[in-house]
Amino acid sequence: MGYPLVWITAFFCAGIVFARCFAINFWLVLALAAIVLFLGAILIERKGTFPIILLAISALTGMLIFRNSQALPKCHISNFVYFKSNGFCAVFGTIDSQPEIKGDSATFVFNAKELHLRDSGYLCSGKILVHAKGAKDLYCIEKLILKGYLYPVPEPQQFRRDYLKEQGIYCIMRVDSGNMALAREADRGFSFTRFILSLKSKMLEIINKYMPPIPASVLEAMVLGEKKNIPRIIYDSMVKTGTVHILVVSGFNVGIVIFIVTLFLKLLRLPRRARFIVAIPCSIIYCLLTGASTPVVRATVMGIFFLAAYFIKREPDIYNSLSLAALFILSISPNQLFNIGFQLSFASVISIVYLYPKLKKAFRLDALKNRFLNFLAEGSAVSLSAWVGTSGFIAYYFRIISPVTILANLFIVPLATFITLCGICLIFAGLISPPLAPYFASTSELAVTLLVRLNLFLSSLPCAYYRLS
Amino acid sequence: MLNLTSEERKVLIFLMGVALVGVGTSFAVKVFAPVKSIARLDDDFGKTDLNSADIDLLKSVPGIGEKLAQRIVDLRYERAGFSDLEQIKEIKGITSGKFNKMKNYLVVR
Numbered sequence: 001m002g003y004p005l006v007w008i009t010a011f012f013c014a015g016i017v018f019a020r021c022f023a024i025n026f027w028l029v030l031a032l033a034a035i036v037l038f039l040g041a042i043l044i045e046r047k048g049t050f051p052i053i054l055l056a057i058s059a060l061t062g063m064l065i066f067r068n069s070q071a072l073p074k075c076h077i078s079n080f081v082y083f084k085s086n087g088f089c090a091v092f093g094t095i096d097s098q099p100e101i102k103g104d105s106a107t108f109v110f111n112a113k114e115l116h117l118r119d120s121g122y123l124c125s126g127k128i129l130v131h132a133k134g135a136k137d138l139y140c141i142e143k144l145i146l147k148g149y150l151y152p153v154p155e156p157q158q159f160r161r162d163y164l165k166e167q168g169i170y171c172i173m174r175v176d177s178g179n180m181a182l183a184r185e186a187d188r189g190f191s192f193t194r195f196i197l198s199l200k201s202k203m204l205e206i207i208n209k210y211m212p213p214i215p216a217s218v219l220e221a222m223v224l225g226e227k228k229n230i231p232r233i234i235y236d237s238m239v240k241t242g243t244v245h246i247l248v249v250s251g252f253n254v255g256i257v258i259f260i261v262t263l264f265l266k267l268l269r270l271p272r273r274a275r276f277i278v279a280i281p282c283s284i285i286y287c288l289l290t291g292a293s294t295p296v297v298r299a300t301v302m303g304i305f306f307l308a309a310y311f312i313k314r315e316p317d318i319y320n321s322l323s324l325a326a327l328f329i330l331s332i333s334p335n336q337l338f339n340i341g342f343q344l345s346f347a348s349v350i351s352i353v354y355l356y357p358k359l360k361k362a363f364r365l366d367a368l369k370n371r372f373l374n375f376l377a378e379g380s381a382v383s384l385s386a387w388v389g390t391s392g393f394i395a396y397y398f399r400i401i402s403p404v405t406i407l408a409n410l411f412i413v414p415l416a417t418f419i420t421l422c423g424i425c426l427i428f429a430g431l432i433s434p435p436l437a438p439y440f441a442s443t444s445e446l447a448v449t450l451l452v453r454l455n456l457f458l459s460s461l462p463c464a465y466y467r468l469s
Numbered sequence: 470m471l472n473l474t475s476e477e478r479k480v481l482i483f484l485m486g487v488a489l490v491g492v493g494t495s496f497a498v499k500v501f502a503p504v505k506s507i508a509r510l511d512d513d514f515g516k517t518d519l520n521s522a523d524i525d526l527l528k529s530v531p532g533i534g535e536k537l538a539q540r541i542v543d544l545r546y547e548r549a550g551f552s553d554l555e556q557i558k559e560i561k562g563i564t565s566g567k568f569n570k571m572k573n574y575l576v577v578r
Contacts, residue, residue, distance in 0.1 A: 004473055008481075030493050037486055044478050051473075057485045064492045073499040088573055114507060123505040134529055176574065177529040331488075 005323035011055040012327060015062020016334045026067045033060035066334040077112045077126035078170035081150050090116040090147045091173065096127060098197050099138040104177075106132050109169065110146065127169045134177025141193050148175035166335060196288045200224060203289070206430030207423070210441035215448040218247070222416060223423035225249035225290035234452055239398060240459040242387065242405030245344070246416040249290040251299025253420060257286045258303055260424065276307045294329060294336060295345040301325035318353050322346070340397050344390050351389020356382055376410065383409035395468060404464035411454060419447045516576035519557065520550045532571040537562050551577045 018024075040053040072078060077091075092114035099108035108130055115124045130146060132138075150173045153161040164170070203224060207216050217229035227235075227247060238244040261282045265275040280303075287300040302321045309316035326346060329336050336342040359381040360366065368374040383406045395401050402408075426440035458464060473481070517530050519541065527538035540560045545551060554577050558568050 004477070004481075026496055030489065030496075033489050037482065037489060040482050040485075044482060045475065050478060054473075054478075054481060054485075057489075061485060061488055061492070064489070064496075068492050068496045068499070071496060071499045073502060075502065075504045079504075121507040123507055133531075176531050 003317070003319045003323070005320040005327065007051075007055060008058045009323035009326050009330075011058040012062040012330065013337055015059035015064075016066045016330065016337050018059070019063040019066040020338070024063055024067055026064065026071075029060055029063050029067070033057060033064065036060065062330075062334070065331060069334050072170075073125055075122065075124045076170070077115060077124050077128060077150075078152065080115055080117055080122065080124065081152055081171050088147065089118075089150050090145060091128065091150065092116075092145050093128075093143070095138060095140050095142045095144060098140050098201075101138075104134055106130075106138055108132075108138065108140075109167075110144070110173070126171070127167070128171045128173045129164060129169050130173045130175060132175040132177075139194060140197050141191050146173060146175045148173050166339070196285065199285075200289050202431070203427050206427055206437065210426065210430065210437050211445050214452075215445045218448045218452065219419065219423045219426075219444055221247040221249075222420050223249070223253065223427065225293055225296070234455070237452075237455050237459040239400065240402060240404075240465045241408040241412070241455055242391075242394065242402035242465075243408050243412045243416075243455060245348070245390075246412060248295055248341075249293065250295045250345070251302065251349070252417070253290070253424075254283055254286060254296060254299035254303050256420060256424060258283050258307075260428075273311070276310055280304055280307055294339065294342045297329055298322075298325040298345055298349070301328050322349060322353070340393065343393050347389040347393060348386045352382055352385045355385035355388060359385060379410050379413070380406060383413070399468040400465055401468065402465040404458050404461055408455070408458045411458075412451065415447060415451050415454070419444060419451060422447060516574055518576055518578045519554070520545065520578060530571055530574045532567055553577060 036053055036056050040050065040057060043049045043053060091110070091112050093110050093112040095108050096111040097109040099106040110128045110130045112124050112126055112128055115122050128150065132146070138144075150171055152171055153164055153169075204220060204226060207219055207223070211219060213229070214231060214234075217231065218234065220226040221230055225248065230247065235244065235247070238247060258279045261279045262275045265278055270278075283300050283303050287296045290296050302318075302325050305321035305324055306316045329342065360378070363377070363381070365374065365377045365381060368377055386409070387405050391401065391405075422440050422444040426437055426444055429436040429440050517526055524535070524538045524542060527533050527541055528535060533541070537560070540562065541557060544557070544560055548556070551557070554572060554575055555568075557563055557575075558565070563571075
């Protein structure tokens with residue numbers, strides 16, 4: 001069986017890399033792509049020529065999508081803001097993220113629609129990072145009118161500037177109390193985004209209600225992707241042991257959600273087709289709940305691909321589904337190709353899928369009759385495969401090499417699996433039957449404490465990790 | 470290499486064509502769509518009215534605390550309302566510098 005999507009994705013990525021490295025003329029490349037597409041339509045039946053044409057179009061499309069993602073419309077908010085003393089201005093738009101409230105101030109991403117600056121008003125677009133004082137009762141997707149100072153991210157803060165740019169944010173606005181007003185009160189009605197956010201708040205509330213702060217912060221990260229409360233010492237020790245990936249919601253979590261939903265529906269005697277139909281929206285909701293980060297989107301697309309294969313009666317293929325997930329993410333945001341989360345997520349999965357069967361065969365792991373030894377050997381093979389795939393990226397970005405990773409993952413991953421399962425059960429219990437929740441909370445707390453202590457112990461082992469200069 | 474059936478090839482060519490038209494249109498809109506001007510918002514939007522604000526509202530203005538808010542309200546009663554923003558300069562504690570900082574947030578209606 002061939003891997004058409006793998007080739008198409010590889011050339012698409014090559015196109016993105018090319019467009020990032022070299023300045024390309026959009027219209028010239030578009031014209032070239034149109035000619036190649038026309039040739040492809042003519043030579044569609046030629047088995048030798050068509051694949052080359054298809055791959056050429058894939059690369060050109062990659063270039064065009066990247067170039068398009070870099071272009072800002074004329075009405076983009078950043079085109080109106082040149083320097084800090086831009087003056088007082090008013091912006092009308094919508095809150096685009098859940099506001100983070102600290103004391104009497106709130107920080108949120110604001111989607112600008114109208115800008116009133118000096119003597120004129122303009123229709124505009126683009127995102128602004130807003131720091132608002134005296135703002136407490138704010139909700140995502142609420143329509144607001146803000147008045148304050150709008151300015152670009154300061155030059156000296158290059159790292160922050162790049163990070164915000166990656167999020168599509170080019171400007172910052174400071175709003176003092178009294179300079180913010182709801183544009184329309186009726187906008188506090190139902191919306192899907194608000195439903196997702198309130199569900200997430202409810203889940204976080206359950207975790208924090210039944211668990212002490214530190215274990216709760218780890219569980220929040222593992223189940224809902226909420227990493228901001230994790231103590232620095234725990235995070236650092238996980239970087240040292242190369243197990244920080246367990247603090248990220250990954251494909252494994254999506255798999256658990258799909259498994260729990262299908263199992264529950266199976267108990268209700270629903271046919272397989274109906275179970276799969278329900279599991280698809282559930283996995284999408286979970287993806288949105290956890291902030292739609294790259295690993296979750298990848299896993300969700302792959303999960304849907306596998307479930308959809310059942311409906312069209314085709315055998316799902318891991319490489320093609322992985323490529324489809326990459327194409328989906330990169331078509332929406334081609335810059336993700338240069339994001340560490342994207343690189344680690346795909347590198348680890350590709351490495352496990354490719355290397356693990358080879359290691360299993362080479363070391364004849366199937367021949368091991370003892371189940372415990374078999375479990376240890378297979379776990380080590382998966383851990384080694386993932387380490388080989390990701391260690392290069394980790395060394396480059398974090399300047400650290402952790403030989404202890406293989407040993408650490410052997411113990412940490414099963415423990416993390418157990419914690420994730422307990423965490424999801426805790427949330428379900430908290431939502432459906434609160435009297436049961438403390439039992440799951442106690443178990444989760446115990447497992448998280450064990451995980452943290454084990455991780456600290458592993459990071460303190462001699463030769464556990466080496467820092468690169 | 471790709472092992473595509475005739476139907477799959479047609480679908481791929483169609484999808485690539487749609488993608489190219491889509492990305493071309495999106496780029497053209499970004500590059501060529503002009504900036505549209507609209508009616509300007511009232512200058513006084515969001516400003517605190519010195520003639521109607523209570524102490525709590527005045528305290529929300531940067532630079533005005535409890536004491537200063539009380540003095541503004543006292544002067545407002547004394548004068549039976551303000552006719553000009555500059556009048557608050559007479560209040561003890563409002564220097565020219567402080568007035569310049571807070572004048573953007575205040576209005577006399």
